[in-house]
Amino acid sequence: MTKYIFVTGGVVSSLGKGITASAIGQLLKSRGLKVFMQKFDPYINVDPGTMSPLQHGEVFVTDDGAETDLDLGHYERFIDENLNRHSSITTGKIYQSVLKRERRGDYLGATVQVIPHITDQIKKKLIDVARHTTPDIVITEIGGTVGDIESLPFLEAIRQARRDFGLHNTLYIHNTLVPYLKAANEIKTKPTQHSVKELMSLGIHPDMIVLRSEKKIDQSVKEKIAMFCDVANDAVFESVDVEVLYEVITEMYKQKIDLRILEHFQMESKKEADVKPWFELIDRIKHLEGSVNIALVGKYVKLHDAYLSISESLKHAGYFHKKHINIKWIDAEKVDQSNIKDVLKDCQGILVPGGFGSRATEGKLAAITYAREHNIPFFGICYGMQLAVVEYARNVLNIKDANSTEIDPDTKEPIISLQRGRLSDEDLGGTLRLGLYTCEIKKDSKAYKAYGKNMIEERHRHRYEFNNKYLEAFETSKMMISGFNSKHHLVEMIELKEHKWFVATQFHPEFLSRPLRPHPLFRDFIEATIKHN
Numbered sequence: 418m419t420k421y422i423f424v425t426g427g428v429v430s431s432l433g434k435g436i437t438a439s440a441i442g443q444l445l446k447s448r449g450l451k452v453f454m455q456k457f458d459p460y461i462n463v464d465p466g467t468m469s470p471l472q473h474g475e476v477f478v479t480d481d482g483a484e485t486d487l488d489l490g491h492y493e494r495f496i497d498e499n500l501n502r503h504s505s506i507t508t509g510k511i512y513q514s515v516l517k518r519e520r521r522g523d524y525l526g527a528t529v530q531v532i533p534h535i536t537d538q539i540k541k542k543l544i545d546v547a548r549h550t551t552p553d554i555v556i557t558e559i560g561g562t563v564g565d566i567e568s569l570p571f572l573e574a575i576r577q578a579r580r581d582f583g584l585h586n587t588l589y590i591h592n593t594l595v596p597y598l599k600a601a602n603e604i605k606t607k608p609t610q611h612s613v614k615e616l617m618s619l620g621i622h623p624d625m626i627v628l629r630s631e632k633k634i635d636q637s638v639k640e641k642i643a644m645f646c647d648v649a650n651d652a653v654f655e656s657v658d659v660e661v662l663y664e665v666i667t668e669m670y671k672q673k674i675d676l677r678i679l680e681h682f683q684m685e686s687k688k689e690a691d692v693k694p695w696f697e698l699i700d701r702i703k704h705l706e707g708s709v710n711i712a713l714v715g716k717y718v719k720l721h722d723a724y725l726s727i728s729e730s731l732k733h734a735g736y737f738h739k740k741h742i743n744i745k746w747i748d749a750e751k752v753d754q755s756n757i758k759d760v761l762k763d764c765q766g767i768l769v770p771g772g773f774g775s776r777a778t779e780g781k782l783a784a785i786t787y788a789r790e791h792n793i794p795f796f797g798i799c800y801g802m803q804l805a806v807v808e809y810a811r812n813v814l815n816i817k818d819a820n821s822t823e824i825d826p827d828t829k830e831p832i833i834s835l836q837r838g839r840l841s842d843e844d845l846g847g848t849l850r851l852g853l854y855t856c857e858i859k860k861d862s863k864a865y866k867a868y869g870k871n872m873i874e875e876r877h878r879h880r881y882e883f884n885n886k887y888l889e890a891f892e893t894s895k896m897m898i899s900g901f902n903s904k905h906h907l908v909e910m911i912e913l914k915e916h917k918w919f920v921a922t923q924f925h926p927e928f929l930s931r932p933l934r935p936h937p938l939f940r941d942f943i944e945a946t947i948k949h950n
């Protein structure tokens with residue numbers, strides 16, 4: 418029987434309960450258990466695919482092509498497991514399937530209601546995740562804060578889960594904030610008491626409480642909370658602000674939260690928790706020497722979360738090379754040929770990430786020209802690759818009208834365009850290419866040097882593709898098509914032969930980088946920027 422951990426949050430949002438949940442996941446995994454993670458998101462969108470990156474942050478893509486919340490990126494980076502579409506459930510998805518069944522007549526004339534139909538559909542997602550991935554433990558984070566109207570059906574479903582699955586197969590962990598009042602020099606427990614009361618009024622009695630705090634929390638305070646919130650004295654944990662994100666893992670380890678969880682589940686640990694690599698990583702991060710400046714030239718730079726996996730991947734590569742990465746966030750709308758030199762002069766590397774639409778593309782093109790002409794390490798991702806191809810076609814191959822049909826639908830030279838029917842017989846216009854695709858890498862390339870093999874798989878999220886009508890023009894040039902999918906005849910990677918490091922990918926390598934295992938392309942990009950220093 419799969420065991421379920423339900424993680425809720427109270428008092429305020431942005432408590433980092435996803436981080437706590439993932440840290441617990443990593444600890445349990447390091448004890449030899451198979452851990453899987455899931456997020457229940459109360460919003461009504463079916464998925465974040467259509468939400469503005471400026472509001473919602475990046476869209477994280479799984480192997481099987483689900484467009485999900487950025488929290489899944491944290492989960493994958495912490496527990497080092499590839500998640501899938503069962504990991505990301507929204508109110509929109511739940512209602513979509515219930516309404517589909519209602520239209521089909523599956524409910525046989527019954528009045529369709531939140532309880533039991535919506536809650537049953539939510540519980541089905543708990544069972545699905547166990548059936549499809551057969552984990553020992555599933556950790557399900559409930560988005561939002563207890564007390565929100567939107568999350569009520571999810572909370573009701575997890576309440577019922579204890580009745581359905583049993584006491585020792587379910588565990589509720591509630592995360593709350595304990596604010597520190599400077600004037601009183603005191604840590605306040607009342608908001609936590611209220612939040613737990615609220616949770617209990619919904620029928621959920623937390624088994625454990627994790628307290629987020631700026632300051633260390635005395636045992637006496639924990640005992641007070643244990644008493645008022647009716648949990649065991651040894652079931653109150655603290656999550657104090659840390660310097661390095663991954664210290665959440667080692668701090669949870671020191672408090673033995675994993676052992677307490679196994680005790681509740683009446684499970685044996687398969688082995689001692691192996692947290693040594695995390696202690697080493699934290700130590701490494703605290704002793705970085707020197708730094709490199711990386712320009713990230715994008716359209717959504719006002720919200721750094723819009724590029725979360727990219728900035729994390731850059732950091733992973735920095736840890737590997739023991740260097741700080743200073744990201745210079747450059748709004749592509751504010752740069753052009755006239756000021757690009759000033760803006761980029763102190764950068765050792767330039768990265769143009771993914772994006773959509775025609776706005777801000779001129780600024781990105783200017784940055785690409787600058788990187789190419791000045792031999793500055795360049796990394797293009799998705800739209801970054803498409804624009805690198807357009808830039809090269811215009812300025813080197815002399816195809817002056819070269820463009821992407823995303824920018825100019827009537828361009829005479831559609832170097833990047835929709836490749837209808839290439840993935841299957843159906844008309845693919847308007848559909849994104851999502852999830853894992855294989856790519857063959859040319860032997861004499863920087864890409865091959867990075868990966869050390871010629872077949873790879875990477876995750877995609879884009880609509881437009883390199884137009885193969887121009888393949889020959891490129892193949893006889895100094896821009897190499899270094900990665901290709903021969904099943905669907907799609908260009909996946911390009912690079913410049915006579916350049917320090919100018920590599921661009923149609924896929925999103927940032928979704929596969931992990932703190933203990935930096936992605937090879939990010940690793941080599943940062944190496945090139947260090948040498949360029």
Ligand code: GLN
Binds near residue numbers: 770771774800879881
């Ligand atoms: N807008 C481009 C496309 O749809 C690139 C997408 C991206 O960068 N993720 O193909």
